[in-house]
Amino acid sequence: MFRVATRASVLRTGLLRNLSNFSSSSIQSAASSSFNKRINLLPWGLLAAGALSGFIYYHQYQTLGLKNKVECSALDQDIRIVKLTGEVTDSSPMRLRMEQFVKSLQREIVSELEAIDGKKFQIDTWERAEGGDGISCVLQEGNVFEKAGVLVSVVYGQLPTAAVLQMKSRNKDLDPADGPFPFFASGISIVLHPHNPMAPTVHLNYRYFEIGNEDGTPRIWWFGGGSDLTPSYLFDEDATHFHRTLKGVCDKHDLSYYPKFKKWCDEYFYLKHRQEARGIGGIFFDDLDDKSPEELFKFVKDCGRGFLPSYIPILKRRKDMPFTNEEKKWQQLRRGRYVEFNLVWDRGTKFGLHTPGSRIESILASLPLTATWRYNHSPSANSSEERLVEVLKTPKDWI
């Protein structure tokens, strides 16, 4: 049900402008023009591509109606018009502004990461026949990054009845009898695994979900997302910097956000079978609709724009640190834990893997290039490896 456009088919159907439409957004970075030229319309067979690249979480996936035949709604038409004209302003519908924002943020982050790594991302676009498209940027075996994925996706269509019932169970006021409901979802997801075991892995995901009325106005909507840090070697100053940056963003919008979302993050990124957190946390939230869309969009934009300042200073001071073979081995074991979390516990990944026709390569772009499982390994007493595990077992306050 997903289709990755080949160069030939794109030229044939005139979709090129559509697939690379972020270039027509009003926010253009200096890098965008060369970025667009590099878009790689990889042949991928006719069936490929995941709803929201596997990073948009479970609840949203459940509403996507991947197998539903899409009828043309007012919402679809809005999007199509904008795809053609490329005009998004502050008075455009939120779904269009969010799409524009995540694509613009992707471009900005890819550009910055390329400057640090010195190697270019591979850029693949895909198109969802039922409505939507995605851009997967992946850099692997770079100079700094073992693997880095920066992915966006936009999906829209009609919400099936089962998904409407699921919405109701989440206290969304939807009566199936009033359907079908048009929906729209867009998001950005990032996972960076640096080579150096002293440099932590980082993850980010922000998303917007909307269920519309037939006239195209939003009926129900929310934002979700977060960002968390996963070190193999724990430097307290890094953890503090990361949390302080996130808290700074949260505090600008609501003083209750950081403590609430920090706790939510510790609870979500938790490997129950290991009884340890994936990393030293960050923030995580879902179903956020406690303020106006305008206010929350500002918050989410600030979160997204806070990514580079939260992570790049840490990366820069760790990426060239000396390390031993033993330290590299420990990183590989921690990579194994990352795989365990993503394959066993992460709701978005699990749902993507169980959804026929998902674009598996995008879903699993979050996995490290390499990982290790060593039977019965435990860190030596009073080592820095042991201290990391202790912190993962009892999440700390970092500020």
Add this chain to the structure above:
Amino acid sequence: MFRVATRASVLRTGLLRNLSNFSSSSIQSAASSSFNKRINLLPWGLLAAGALSGFIYYHQYQTLGLKNKVECSALDQDIRIVKLTGEVTDSSPMRLRMEQFVKSLQREIVSELEAIDGKKFQIDTWERAEGGDGISCVLQEGNVFEKAGVLVSVVYGQLPTAAVLQMKSRNKDLDPADGPFPFFASGISIVLHPHNPMAPTVHLNYRYFEIGNEDGTPRIWWFGGGSDLTPSYLFDEDATHFHRTLKGVCDKHDLSYYPKFKKWCDEYFYLKHRQEARGIGGIFFDDLDDKSPEELFKFVKDCGRGFLPSYIPILKRRKDMPFTNEEKKWQQLRRGRYVEFNLVWDRGTKFGLHTPGSRIESILASLPLTATWRYNHSPSANSSEERLVEVLKTPKDWI
């Protein structure tokens, strides 16, 4: 709820004989005495150990009642008496004969694998407070094997009501009002990952499950298990040898078994998200009770004893073959698929990981030492890598 005995506590409570009681079985190999001396009563904290080492499958796990307080039933007493006296004969209850068999088979296989590798297995025993014990033998970074696990476990206790209801849904004639029911489960699990990419990974698991009457006689029982081969490079003669050996064992007992269990295996060891089989299959069955316990025990024993003949000739002709760095990299990608199957699809592993107090190290002993995920990798046209993937997408008949 599981406890791995430390040397001190074992000596204190006189459990040593119990933990290593396979030495008292009537079937003793020459290797058994040195094997027993090497039993490693690793300290593991007070809570550890998995119900059936993570390899006994989902349905069985669901019946284990891990959190149930165990009362002393006739079945428990039987086992305790035998643990003390070590006498198991052909007229002993099946549960005791199966326990003796899997422990004896473990010893035989560990001994043979050590002879081939030249390095010794690490042997850990664990004890389940509610009833049962296990022996996990793992060899990693050997001369031939990257990682090799040969694990047995024996679990008994009282079946909780939820599990009884689950039994009913599997058409087992149990009325919760007649409970509580004593249960017993035992099994052996093997996963071998050789270093050489030309030598395939192999997996085996056989298990016996019984629900007893209060007088200790069996009320419901069945056998389950199978064995499958996962090559990174496909040699048709290896696949044919493996299947022919398994078919030989099956045909001795029932001509309908091999075709039925071969198909079941292809369906079970299947990565739906990749639309490919884990490997080139073998046999798989569950709920097997279509003949007398005596006949099926003979069948399962033949299956277990068929393991070395089915695999060792393949290993011997592949383990020292030359290979390139590129071939090693391909093996690492295939290892990644193995991890995906075990963490995402394998019912036993999943259930073990979701069961608090499981012995995670035993459950995840099936994972390879190393694995790789490479974004958007696809084998080159007409390569042997491409041919493997084609075969995995459309399971073949090998005989």
